[in-house]
Amino acid sequence: MTDANGDDLLLRIRGLKIEGxxxxxxxxxxxxxxxxxxxxxxxxxxGESGAGKSTIGLAAMGFARDGCRLSAxxxxxxxxxLRSAPESARRKLRxxxxxxVAQSAAAAFNPAHRLMDQYCEGxxxxxVMGRAEAERDAIDLFERIHLPDPEAIGFRYPHQVSGGQLQxxxxxxxxxxxxxxxxxxxPTTALDVTTxxxxxxxIRDAVEQFGTAAIYITHDLAVVAQMADRIMVLRHGLLVxxxxxxxxxxxxxxxxxxxxxxIRRFRVEERPRPADETPVLEMRGVTAGYGASTVLHDVSLQxxxxxxxxxxxxxxxxKSTAARVITGLLPPTAGEVLYDGEPLPARFDRRSTDQLxxxxxxxxxxxxxxxxxxxxxxxxxxxxQFYLGLSGSKLRERVRxxxxxxxxxxxxxxxxxxxxxxxGQKQRICIARALAAEPEVILCDExxxxxxxxVAEGILKLLDRxxxxxxxxxxxITHDLAxxxxxxDEVVVMFQGKVVxxxxxxxxFTPPHHDYTDLLLSSVPEMDPDWLDRLLAExxxxxxxxxxxxxxxx
Amino acid sequence: MDAVLKMVAQRLxxxxxxxxxxSLIIFASVEMLPGDVAEEILGQSATPETxxxxxxxxxxxxxxxxRYFEWLGDMAQGDFGRSLANKREITELLGTRLWNxxxxxxxxxxxxxxxSLALGILAALYRNSLYDRLVNSATLTSISFPEFFVxxxxxxxxxxxxxxxxxxxxxxxxxxxxxxxxxxxxxxxxLTMVITAHMMRMTRAAIINLMASPYIEMARLKGLTRRRxxxxxxxxxxxxxxxxxxxxxxxxxxxxxxxxxxxxxYPGLGQLIIDSVTKRDIPVxxxxxxxxxxxxxxxxxxxxxxxxxxxxxxxxxR
Numbered sequence: 035m036t037d038a039n040g041d042d043l044l045l046r047i048r049g050l051k052i053e054g055x056x057x058x059x060x061x062x063x064x065x066x067x068x069x070x071x072x073x074x075x076x077x078x079x080x081g082e083s084g085a086g087k088s089t090i091g092l093a094a095m096g097f098a099r100d101g102c103r104l105s106a107x108x109x110x111x112x113x114x115x116l117r118s119a120p121e122s123a124r125r126k127l128r129x130x131x132x133x134x135v136a137q138s139a140a141a142a143f144n145p146a147h148r149l150m151d152q153y154c155e156g157x158x159x160x161x162v163m164g165r166a167e168a169e170r171d172a173i174d175l176f177e178r179i180h181l182p183d184p185e186a187i188g189f190r191y192p193h194q195v196s197g198g199q200l201q202x203x204x205x206x207x208x209x210x211x212x213x214x215x216x217x218x219x220x221p222t223t224a225l226d227v228t229t230x231x232x233x234x235x236x237i238r239d240a241v242e243q244f245g246t247a248a249i250y251i252t253h254d255l256a257v258v259a260q261m262a263d264r265i266m267v268l269r270h271g272l273l274v275x276x277x278x279x280x281x282x283x284x285x286x287x288x289x290x291x292x293x294x295x296x297i298r299r300f301r302v303e304e305r306p307r308p309a310d311e312t313p314v315l316e317m318r319g320v321t322a323g324y325g326a327s328t329v330l331h332d333v334s335l336q337x338x339x340x341x342x343x344x345x346x347x348x349x350x351x352x353k354s355t356a357a358r359v360i361t362g363l364l365p366p367t368a369g370e371v372l373y374d375g376e377p378l379p380a381r382f383d384r385r386s387t388d389q390l391x392x393x394x395x396x397x398x399x400x401x402x403x404x405x406x407x408x409x410x411x412x413x414x415x416x417x418x419q420f421y422l423g424l425s426g427s428k429l430r431e432r433v434r435x436x437x438x439x440x441x442x443x444x445x446x447x448x449x450x451x452x453x454x455x456x457x458g459q460k461q462r463i464c465i466a467r468a469l470a471a472e473p474e475v476i477l478c479d480e481x482x483x484x485x486x487x488x489v490a491e492g493i494l495k496l497l498d499r500x501x502x503x504x505x506x507x508x509x510x511i512t513h514d515l516a517x518x519x520x521x522x523d524e525v526v527v528m529f530q531g532k533v534v535x536x537x538x539x540x541x542x543f544t545p546p547h548h549d550y551t552d553l554l555l556s557s558v559p560e561m562d563p564d565w566l567d568r569l570l571a572e573x574x575x576x577x578x579x580x581x582x583x584x585x586x587x588x
Numbered sequence: 589m590d591a592v593l594k595m596v597a598q599r600l601x602x603x604x605x606x607x608x609x610x611s612l613i614i615f616a617s618v619e620m621l622p623g624d625v626a627e628e629i630l631g632q633s634a635t636p637e638t639x640x641x642x643x644x645x646x647x648x649x650x651x652x653x654x655r656y657f658e659w660l661g662d663m664a665q666g667d668f669g670r671s672l673a674n675k676r677e678i679t680e681l682l683g684t685r686l687w688n689x690x691x692x693x694x695x696x697x698x699x700x701x702x703x704s705l706a707l708g709i710l711a712a713l714y715r716n717s718l719y720d721r722l723v724n725s726a727t728l729t730s731i732s733f734p735e736f737f738v739x740x741x742x743x744x745x746x747x748x749x750x751x752x753x754x755x756x757x758x759x760x761x762x763x764x765x766x767x768x769x770x771x772x773x774x775x776x777x778x779l780t781m782v783i784t785a786h787m788m789r790m791t792r793a794a795i796i797n798l799m800a801s802p803y804i805e806m807a808r809l810k811g812l813t814r815r816r817x818x819x820x821x822x823x824x825x826x827x828x829x830x831x832x833x834x835x836x837x838x839x840x841x842x843x844x845x846x847x848x849x850x851x852x853x854y855p856g857l858g859q860l861i862i863d864s865v866t867k868r869d870i871p872v873x874x875x876x877x878x879x880x881x882x883x884x885x886x887x888x889x890x891x892x893x894x895x896x897x898x899x900x901x902x903x904x905x906r
Binding site: 092095097099100118124125126127128129130132133136138141142143144146147158159160188191193194215 | 592631752801802803805806807808809811813816818821825865898900901904
């Protein structure tokens with residue numbers, strides 16, 4: 035199909051400006067972006083949070099979130115201008131000719147209705163097909179994207195289906211009216227790497243089979259390299275650079291793009307485990323669980339002084355439960371936790387203040403780990419009062435010194451509330467709070483996974499510097515192998531509550547591996563645009579030999 | 589499904605336990621009142637000997653726990669004893685009164701529940717519009733006045749000035765339904781005004797609370813109309829809190845109508861309980877209290893069960 039200009043342009047955005055409402059009035063968040071998308075083309079939008087990529091993706095549907103407005107520019111979809119079109123006209127396009135795949139399918143499926151009802155809603159409401167036809171079509175699509183049990187899965191409720199499968203079901207739902215354009219908004223960000231592969235493959239198949247154009251939004255350059263024909267790099271609501279995928283990856287023009295490509299290169303030199311030293315922290319044969327279900331099975335691991343042990347595994351593998359046992363929040367049913375060779379009381383409230391002080395924790399979500407009503411001084415000051423008995427001017431001085439250590443200017447930040455900080459700054463405050471207790475061991479639970487890559491890297495570098503400065507030991511819980519590669523000395527791989535492999539980093543990243551380690555390692559996306567094809571081909575080959583590498587989730 | 593049955597059984601057992609505790613409290617508080625039934629019957633001029641004789645006749649000289657279980661046993665079989673005031677069977681006395689109160693409560697509920705649901709849904713649909721503000725302030729105003737005040741205003745306007753409806757609702761067992769509906773209209777409206785605000789605001793709040801959920805955004809991006817989004821996507825997920833507020837308000841209709849019944853001289857339980865209290869007709873007061881407790885427990889039980897049924901996570905476990 036061609037339009038009046040004689041090309042096959044599907045979407046043409048010119049000078050798009052988007053504003054968000056703040057207390058002081060309207061604040062511009064996207065400052066005039068142009069975007070062209072041809073039929074059947076996949077365009078990647080990449081950038082850190084706040085770059086405006088989701089907002090632009092939604093604007094392509096003529097949609098602005100509550101509290102936002104499309105303030106200027108034109109959005110032409112298939113020759114029709116959407117910004118000035120009446121809401122009813124836009125509504126007829128949405129879900130029909132342009133559809134949307136959300137970041138978290140678990141949250142974007144309505145918990146009150148079966149998958150099939152939600153799948154059929156679009157086609158029936160838009161008058162594309164009748165209910166019976168839509169159901170047959172759904173089963174056909176479910177089968178094409180390799181959902182298990184395609185005949186029956188549609189008749190389950192969202193809570194009865196795993197995250198990876200839901201995300202694929204949502205892709206199928208987006209295809210239900212055979213749209214011209216699908217907006218994928220970070221569709222794999224909430225998934226484990228092992229699950230991500232299947233979803234990426236399903237999305238690519240679906241888009242290729244029907245020749246659908248797509249806007250693929252992500253902050254992960256390696257993922258977008260697999261999916262997109264062309265990439266637009268965005269920052270602070272402005273285009274940084276745009277280009278063909280291969281060309282942009284091999285020859286980035288702008289400094290910012292180069293930074294994004296560089297991030298996975300930060301490496302800490304591996305330090306060998308000291309000989310004949312009592313480990314500072316040890317889990318010995320720990321079995322633990324919630325109620326009747328056992329989550330950890332006979333887990334043993336050791337953390338030595340000034341070393342970083344990374345605990346990796348997908349969600350549900352028991353990594354965070356291990357941290358809960360160590361901190362005494364969850365007493366184990368068997369086994370014990372030793373500190374400097376001495377057993378620690380199983381429950382935190384039986385531990386002495388000093389035992390508590392030496393073991394601190396940093397959490398995944400700095401947003402929820404900070405009390406929104408407490409100012410920075412209070413947040414960092416509390417452990418200083420509680421553990422070290424500081425008060426008055428001494429306390430304030432120490433808080434300022436800690437802010438210096440985490441590279442935040444004390445005068446600017448000491449009186450701020452968490453709401454006045456960015457995600458990375460919040461995580462730095464959480465680090466300062468842990469550091470305030472003058473600990474020997476810090477448990478870091480996915481501390482970088484909620485952050486943008488560049489910000490995350492800053493946090494990793496900070497943690498590395500603090501480790502040397504204060505002789506800290508880290509237990510680094512993560513599902514991200516790039517983080518492991520960057521910061522770990524030793525690696526412990528967990529799968530379904532058991533330790534499947536452990537050893538120095540260098541050994542873990544060289545074959546041969548345990549099957550699960552292999553799956554985990556091979557699932558980490560690489561910048562090479564051919565990586566996914568190669569991986570899928572390799573796995574298909576392995577499957578022929580009877581070796582199936584699959585995540586627990588699928 | 590087994591899980592649901594188990595949960596319903598648990599709730600039922602809890603309800604029975606609550607009822608048992610309430611009966612204990614009722615019995616104990618009546619025991620603690622000075623004087624007893626025998627003194628009440630014989631009046632102030634009675635000699636201690638005659639009182640003691642009557643106590644023996646009535647079995648009041650036996651220990652309290654024996655009398656309690658006897659009373660409870662009789663209650664369980666539907667025998668509420670006799671009224672002291674007019675010697676009639678309480679069951680008989682309660683029969684028409686309870687029916688009258690339930691009729692009035694049901695009448696008000698049939699008007700109030702759909703009305704407040706509709707008002708609440710519409711308010712959510714047109715949030716922050718003039719309509720929304722109007723409904724909010726109107727319902728708030730009506731709940732802010734004491735019900736006897738509203739009742740007298742209604743009587744002054746609709747019964748005295750315009751003479752559309754009677755000011756006194758004298759119904760008997762023989763009154764035909766249409767006449768009953770006509771006569772009880774004013775009290776039903778007063779009750780509706782009292783309970784609508786609460787239910788309407790909860791409906792609105794429960795729906796609006798969900799409007800920021802990702803699945804509502806998804807529904808909008810599927811190109812659905814606002815109406816369908818609210819009715820099909822938000823409402824089913826908002827049911828549990830709404831059901832609970834409705835149950836509380838319905839219980840209030842049965843238990844809290846006392847004032848309205850007195851204003852309209854309506855022959856319901858409220859009138860009866862007030863008469864009985866003034867006459868110190870203790871067996872009747874006990875029976876009424878137990879019926880009120882039973883109403884609360886049953887309606888809340890029903891709300892619990894309906895909330896469970898509205899939640900697919902409980903209905904269809906993984």
